[in-house]
Each structure stands twice: as C-alpha cells, then as structure tokens.
Amino acid sequence: MNRITFHGAAETVTGSKYLLESARSKVLIDCGLFQGLKELRQRNWQPPPFQASTVDSIVVTHAHIDHIGYLPRLVRDGFRGNIYCTAATAQLCELQLFDTAHCEEEDARYANRKGYSKHRPALPLFDSNDVRRTLTLLRSQPTSTMFCAAQSIYCAFHDAGHLLGSAMIEVELRDSSPPIRILFSGDVGRYDAPLYHDPKPPPQCDYLICESTYGDRDHPVENALDELSTVVRAGIERGGVIVIAAFAVGRTQQLVYLLQTLARQQRIPSVPTYVDSPMAIEASQIYCEHAADHDLSEARLTVPVEMLDWPAVHYTRTTQESKEINAVDGPAIIISSSGMMTGGRILHHLKHRLSDSRNTILIGGYMAPGTRGRMLADGAPYLRLQGRDVPNRAAVARIPALSGHADRSELLRWLSPLATPRTCFLTHGELTSARSLAEELHSARGWNVQIPRQGQSFELAST
Numbered sequence: 195m196n197r198i199t200f201h202g203a204a205e206t207v208t209g210s211k212y213l214l215e216s217a218r219s220k221v222l223i224d225c226g227l228f229q230g231l232k233e234l235r236q237r238n239w240q241p242p243p244f245q246a247s248t249v250d251s252i253v254v255t256h257a258h259i260d261h262i263g264y265l266p267r268l269v270r271d272g273f274r275g276n277i278y279c280t281a282a283t284a285q286l287c288e289l290q291l292f293d294t295a296h297c298e299e300e301d302a303r304y305a306n307r308k309g310y311s312k313h314r315p316a317l318p319l320f321d322s323n324d325v326r327r328t329l330t331l332l333r334s335q336p337t338s339t340m341f342c343a344a345q346s347i348y349c350a351f352h353d354a355g356h357l358l359g360s361a362m363i364e365v366e367l368r369d370s371s372p373p374i375r376i377l378f379s380g381d382v383g384r385y386d387a388p389l390y391h392d393p394k395p396p397p398q399c400d401y402l403i404c405e406s407t408y409g410d411r412d413h414p415v416e417n418a419l420d421e422l423s424t425v426v427r428a429g430i431e432r433g434g435v436i437v438i439a440a441f442a443v444g445r446t447q448q449l450v451y452l453l454q455t456l457a458r459q460q461r462i463p464s465v466p467t468y469v470d471s472p473m474a475i476e477a478s479q480i481y482c483e484h485a486a487d488h489d490l491s492e493a494r495l496t497v498p499v500e501m502l503d504w505p506a507v508h509y510t511r512t513t514q515e516s517k518e519i520n521a522v523d524g525p526a527i528i529i530s531s532s533g534m535m536t537g538g539r540i541l542h543h544l545k546h547r548l549s550d551s552r553n554t555i556l557i558g559g560y561m562a563p564g565t566r567g568r569m570l571a572d573g574a575p576y577l578r579l580q581g582r583d584v585p586n587r588a589a590v591a592r593i594p595a596l597s598g599h600a601d602r603s604e605l606l607r608w609l610s611p612l613a614t615p616r617t618c619f620l621t622h623g624e625l626t627s628a629r630s631l632a633e634e635l636h637s638a639r640g641w642n643v644q645i646p647r648q649g650q651s652f653e654l655a656s657t
Contacts, residue, residue, distance in 0.1 A: 195215075195217065195653060196214075196215065196216050196217070196367050196369075196370065196374060196653065196654040196655075196656070197214075197215050197651050197652060197653050197654055198212060198213065198214050198215075198376075198401070198403070198619075198651065198652055198654060199212070199213045199215070199244075199649065199650070199651040199652075200212055200619070200621065200646040200647070200648065200649065200650055200651075201213055201242065201243065201244070201648070201649065202224075202226060202228065202237075202648070203224075203226070203260075203405075203621045203622040204621055204645075204646045204647055204648045204649075204650065205624075205625045205628065205645065205646075205647060205648065206228075206230075206234060206623075206624065206625075207230075207260070207407055207560070207562060207622055207623060207624060208226060208227065208228045208229040208230060208234065208260035208562060209226050209227060209228035209229075209234065209237065209238075209260060209264075210223075210224035210225075210226040210255075210260060210261045210621070210622060211223075211224055211225055211226060211242075211264065212224060212378065212403060212621075213244055213249070214347065214365065214367075214376070216344075216345075216346050216347055216367050216369050217346070217369050218344075218345045218346050218369060219250045219251075219343075219344035219345045219346055219347050220244075220248055220249045220250050220344070221249070221250060221251050221252070221253060221343050221344050221347050221349075221365075222249050222251075222252045222253075222268075223252075223253050223255070223363060223365075223378050223403075224252075224253075224254055224255055224261045224262070224378075224380075225252050225254070225261070225262060225263075225264045225265045225268055226258070226259065226260040226261040226262060226263050226264055227259050227260060227263030227264050227294075228260075229259070229260055229534070229536070229562050229565075230534075230562030230563050230564040230565055230568075231562075231563050231564035232564065234564075238264065238267070238319055239319065241271070242268065242271070243649060245272070246268045246269075246271040246272040246273040247271075247272035247273065247274065249268075249273055249275060250275050250343075250344035250345070250347075251275040251276045251277070251278060251343045251344045252265070252268075252273070252275065252276075252277045252278070253277075253278045253279070253343050253349050253363055254277060254278065254279040254283060254287070255354065255360060255361055255362065255363060255378065255380030255381065256279075256283055256354070256356060256357045256359060256360035256361065256380055256381060257279075257282075257283045257286035257287050257289075257290050257357065257359060257360075257443060258290075258357065258381070258441075258443070258444075259290055259294060261380070261381075262287055262290060262291065263290075263291070263294055265277065265287075265291065265328050266291060266295065266320035266321075266324035266325045266327070266328045267319055267320045267324070269320075269324055269327050269328045269331070270320055270324045270327075273331075274331070275331065275344075276331055276333045276343075277328070277331045277332050277333065278333050278334075278335055278341065278343055278349065279332065279333075279334060279335070279351075279359070279361075280334060280335065280336075280337060280351055280359040280360075280361055281334040281336075281359070281484075282358045282359030282480065282484050282487060283334075283359035283360070283361075284332045284334045284359075285359075285480045285483075286357075286358065286359060286443055286477065286480060287328075287329070287332060288325075288329055289443065289473055289476055289477055289480070290443060290473075291325045291328060291329070292322060292325050293442075293473050295318065295320055295321055295322045295324065295325045296322070297537060298318035298319050298320060298321065299318045299321055299322070301316075301318070302315075302316045302317055302318045335351060336351075337350075337351045337352060337353060337361065338350060338351070338352060339351075340364075340366070343365075346367060346368045346369040347365065347366075347367060347368070348365070348366045348368055348373075349363055349364065349365050349366075350363070350364040350397075351363060351364075352364060352394045352396075352397065353391060353393065353394045353487075354379070354380045354381060354382055354383055354393050354394070355382070355383030355384070355385075355387065355390045355391055355392050355393035355394070356380065356381040356382060356383035356390070356393070356598050356599070357381070357383075357390075357443070357444045357598065358390075358443075358444065358447075358480070358481055358484060358487055358488075359484075359487070360380060360381060360383065361380060362377060362378060362379050362380050362382070362393070362394070362396065363377070363378040363380065364376075364377055364397045364399070365377070365378065367654070370656035371656070372656075372657065374400055374401070374654055374655075374656055375397075375398065375399045375400045375401070376399055376400065376401045376402075376403070376654070377396055377397060377399035377401070377402050377403070378403045379396070379402070379403065379404045379405050379608075380405070381405055381407070381598070381599060381622070382404075382405055382599065382600040382604070382605060382608055383598060383599070383600060384413075384597065384598070384599070384600055384601075384604055385600075385604055385607065387418075387598070388418055388419070388448055388451060388452055388455075388489075389447065389448045389451050389488055389489060389490070390448075390488070390489060391487070391488075391489045393600070393608055395608075395611050396608065396609065396611065396612055398612060398613055399612070399615055400615060400616050400654075401615055401616055401617050401618075401619070401654055402612070402615045402617070402618045402619065403619045403621060404605070404609070404618060404619070404620055404621070405599070405605075405620075405621060405622035405623065406605070406620045406621065406622060406623030406627050406628040406631045406632075407560060407599040407622055407623050407627065408560075408597070408599055408600065408601040408602055408605070408623075408627060409602055409605060409620065409623050409627040409628055409630050409631030409632075410602060410626055410627040410629075410630035410631065411601060411602055411627075412601045412602050412603050413594040413595060413597055413601040414594050414595065416595055417595060418452060418593065418595035418596055419452060419455065419456060419461075421593045421594075421595050421596075422449075422452050422453070422456065422593060422596070423456050423461045423462055425554065425556055425591045425593060426453070426456070426462045426527070427462055428554070428589070428591075429525065429553075429554035429589070429591075430462070430463060430465060430525040432551075432552045432553075432554070432589070433524055433525055433552055434524045434525065434547075434550060434551075434552030434553040434554060434588075435522065435523075435524040435525070435526050435527070435528060435547055435552075435553050435554075436525075436526070436527045436528070436553070436554040436556060437528045437530070437540075437543050437544065437547050437553065437554070437555050437556065437588075438527065438528065438529045438530070438556040438558070439530065439531070439532070439533055439534070439535050439540045439544075439555070439556070439557065439567060440474070440529050440530070440531060440533050440558065441531060441532070441533035441559070442471045442473040442474035442477055442531040442532070442533075443473070443474070443477045444477075444598060445533055445558060445559060445596070445598070446469060446471065446474040446477065446478070446529055446531070447474075447477065447478050447481045448596070449529055449558075449596075450467070450469065450478070450504070450507060450529070451490075453467060453504075453527065454504045454506075454507075457504070457506065463525075464505075464506045465506065465525045465526055465527060466506060466508060466522065466526045466527070467504075467506050467507045467508065467526070467527040467528075467529065468507075468508050468510055468519050468522070468526065468527070468528045468529065468530075469507060469508070469509050469510065469529050469530075470510045470515075470516050470519060470528055470529065470530040470539050470543070471529070471530055471531045471538070471539060472511045473531065474529070474531060475509045475511060516539055516542065517542075519543070520546055524552065524553070528543050528547075530542075530543050533559065533567070534561050534562055534565040534566070534567040534568070535565060535566035535567040535570065535577075536565050536566065536567075541566075541579050541580060542580075544566075544577060544579055544584065545579040545580055545582075545584055547588060548577060548579070548584045548585070548586055548587070548588050549584055549585050549586070549587050549588070550587060550588060551587045551588065551589070552588075553588040553589070554588060554589045554590075554591055555570060555586075555588045555589070555590050555591070556591050556592075556593065557570065557571050557590065557591065557592045557593075558592070558593045558594075558596030558597070559596055559597045559598060559599075560597060560598075560599060563624075566578075566579075570586065570590055571590070571592060573590075574586060602630070602631065602634075605631065606634070609635075614639065614640065614641055615641065615642075616642065616655070617642050617643075617644055617652070618635060618641050618642065618643045618644070619643075619644050619645075619646055619652070620632055620643060620644070620645050621645075621646065625645070628645045629645065632645055
C-alpha cells in the first residue's frame with residue numbers, strides 16, 4: 195500500500211512534514227518546526243506520531259526553519275537515515291540549525307534562571323550536539339537527476355526559485371507499474387524576482403502537494419525596486435533610521451543587492467547601511483559561493499561577490515558593534531533578524547527606534563499569526579519588547595513585492611503546464627488561502643482538490 199500522511203503544514207503555513215510510505219520504505223519530505231501561534235509552537239514538543247527510527251530517509255526542499263527545523267529533534271529521537279538536499283541547502287542547513295539550537299539553549303538557560311518554566315529543569319527542544327549528529331547525515335544531490343532515496347522511492351530536485359538551493363521534489367514510487375509520480379512543490383518562488391531565477395516548470399505527476407501561502411490574493415503589481423526606492427527616499431527625507439526586519443538567509447542578501455542596485459542607479463542616496471546579523475553575514479558568504487544560482491540582471495553584476503563590496507554596507511558581528519548602532523541618528527538603514535520579529539537583534543533595534551516618528555519600520559514578506567511582525571503589520575499601537583510595551587510611532591511600510599512566495603496568479607501560472615492530477619493536496623497555507631485556491635482549481639480546471647488536516651492520511655493508488 196502506498197500512502198501519504200500530513201504531519202505538518204496542514205491548514206497552516208509552518209511545520210512541513212509529509213510522510214510518504216510504500217510497501218517497502220518510508221521517506222519523510224521536509225521536517226520543519228511549527229512557528230507563530232503558541233498552540234502551533236507547542237506541537238514541536240509533542241512526540242511525532244511515527245517512530246523516528248522507522249523512517250528510511252528524509253528529503254528536504256530548502257533550508258528555512260519551517261522545513262528543516264525539526265531535523266535535530268528527530269535525530270535525537272532515533273532517526274539514523276540519510277537526509278537528501280541540494281548542495282547549497284546543505285550549507286545553509288548548518289548555519290540555520292546551529293543558530294536555532296543556540297536560541298533553544300539560551301531560552302532554556304533563561305527559563306531556569308528566572309524559574310518560569312513548568313519543567314524542572316527546562317530543556318531545549320534540541321541542542322548543538324543534536325545538530326552535529328544531524329549534519330553527518332546530510333547527502334547533497336545535483337538538481338534534475340533522479341536518485342534513490344529509499345528502496346523503490348526515487349527523487350529529483352528542480353529549482354523552485356524561492357531561496358538559494360530551494361527545490362521542488364519529483365518522486366517516483368517504482369514498486370508500482372507504471373511508477374506513481376508525485377510532486378512536492380516546496381515553496382514556489384516568484385517570477386522575475388530579484389536575485390533568484392524563475393521557478394522551473396513542474397514535471398507531470400499523478401499526485402501534487404502544492405503550497406498555498408498566498409492562494410487567496412495577489413501581490414501588488416509594483417516592482418520591488420520601485421517600492422523599495424519609494425520607502426527609502428521617504429525615510430531619508432524624514433531624517434530617521436529605516437529598520438528592516440529580514441530573514442538572515444535569503445531576504446537580507448536580496449535587500450543588500452536591491453539597495454546597492456538603487457544606489458548604483460542613483461535612485462536613492464548612498465547612506466550608511468548596517469547588516470546586523472552574524473548569521474546573515476555568513477549566509478551572504480555562502481551566497482557568493484553559488485554564482486550560477488543567481489539572477490543578477492537588475493544590477494548587471496557579473497558575480498554576486500560584488501554584493502559584499504558595497505562601501506556603504508557595514509557588517510556588524512559582535513554584540514558591542516550592534517550596540518554602537520544606537521548612536522546612529524540617521525539617515526541610515528539597519529537590516530537585522532529575525533524576519534518575523536520573534537527574537538534576535540531586531541528586538542533591540544525596535545525597542546530603540548519604534549517610538550520615534552522620524553523612523554521607518556519596513557516589513558517585507560509573510561508574517562505568521564502570533565508574531566510581532568504580524569502584529570505590527572496589522573497596526574498594533576505598541577509592541578512588547580524585552581519586558582516593556584514600546585509605543586509604535588514610526589512609519590510602518592510593507593513591500594509585498596519582496597515576498598519570496600508566489601502569489602495566487604503566479605501559483606496558477608506555475609501550475610498551468612500540468613495535466614490534471616488525480617489529486618491535488620493544498621498545504622502550507624492558512625485555511626482561507628487554501629480554500630480560495632482550491633475553489634479556483636476545482637471550478638476552472640475541474641481538479642480534485644483536498645485540503646488535508648493534521649495527521650490525515652491518503653492512499654496513493656496506482657493505475
């Protein structure tokens with residue numbers, strides 16, 4: 195019997211985990227952490243409904259935490275198989291997972307020191323030793339080439355255009371004749387997005403597992419360079435500081451590239467720009483090692499290493515260097531993480547800058563419910579930052595064009611080459627988004643669409 199079970203990203207965006215079972219093998223597609231609302235985060239602490247040691251291998255779409263963040267926990271719980279991904283994803287996994295382990299360890303130490311945890315002692319979800327064991331299991335694979343992930347289960351990666359190394363996963367279950375073909379979209383990137391190539395056309399499939407993050411809406415048609423130019427010029431004219439909450443991997447590199455492009459074209463003044471994230475700096479170096487994976491047409495750069503050579507950019511690694519940015523009066527730009535404002539150095543900058551009406555807080559991309567980023571995007575009058583309520587007097591700007599996810603029209607464009615699959619499963623979207631996209635696919639194309647619930651299984655029939 196062949197079947198798929200949805201253990202994450204079902205009726206929600208985060209926590210991607212799809213268990214694929216054939217008669218002889220079990221393969222987990224993605225292994226992410228739940229993020230956002232407390233009720234979702236608590237799922238990370240629940241034992242998985244499958245035995246970790248029985249999973250033969252894991253295949254990963256890309257290196258965002260909601261797709262890889264649970265890997266060390268599964269290894270701690272007994273997983274010993276191979277973890278397959280692209281070469282760039284393997285490098286970014288190391289960076290992301292050590293950072294997450296550090297945050298888990300720090301949170302546990304703080305809880306024990308303050309005594310507020312129900313558990314005695316409070317423990318991290320996983321630690322750095324779990325990450326080290328996880329990294330020994332990574333096996334990088336080239337794109338567009340089938341490899342054996344487990345007995346009778348073969349996979350191939352195809353560029354998804356979402357993040358450096360991101361991929362959709364083509365799967366063949368070869369214990370059926372003909373093979374059952376399954377396609378996991380991963381996170382589908384945008385067309386004409388700065389720094390990234392367009393997503394590759396999807397290969398034909400019998401079953402499709404497709405993300406639906408923006409399945410109910412389109413991004414504004416404005417160009418990212420135009421939108422960013424408008425926000426930056428307005429912020430500079432007010433004489434304040436523009437604080438940008440950015441994911442350390444992906445969004446930070448894209449922003450530095452776009453800001454440099456605008457300055458080269460003399461569309462914005464060249465002002466001091468601080469990249470205040472050690473992880474973002476390391477990620478930028480990894481980006482420069484993968485020149486062929488970038489589309490640099492906006493700036494007409496020949497190699498991405500030029501992103502790091504812009505004189506206006508200051509890379510701050512130490513805590514002391516980060517604190518010294520407080521003395522900067524503006525105009526200036528600060529790019530810091532975490533992207534959804536859930537932790538990290540961005541909280542320090544928000545605490546210092548949010549209450550000043552001269553300043554600008556720039557939000558780019560998806561903000562999960564329950565995060566400070568979503569609260570600010572929804573017009574919160576204040577944010578709780580490091581133990582106190584800080585009033586929001588700054589100008590809050592959004593640039594939807596910076597989103598790394600395809601919107602509704604782009605998803606439909608990406609799906610257009612596909613013949614009708616037997617079933618399309620919509621995941622990685624809030625329920626309203628998934629339902630809207632499901633209605634469109636059913637009414638316009640006659641597709642059989644399912645929105646799986648957490649833990650729901652479906653049989654995958656052969657012809």
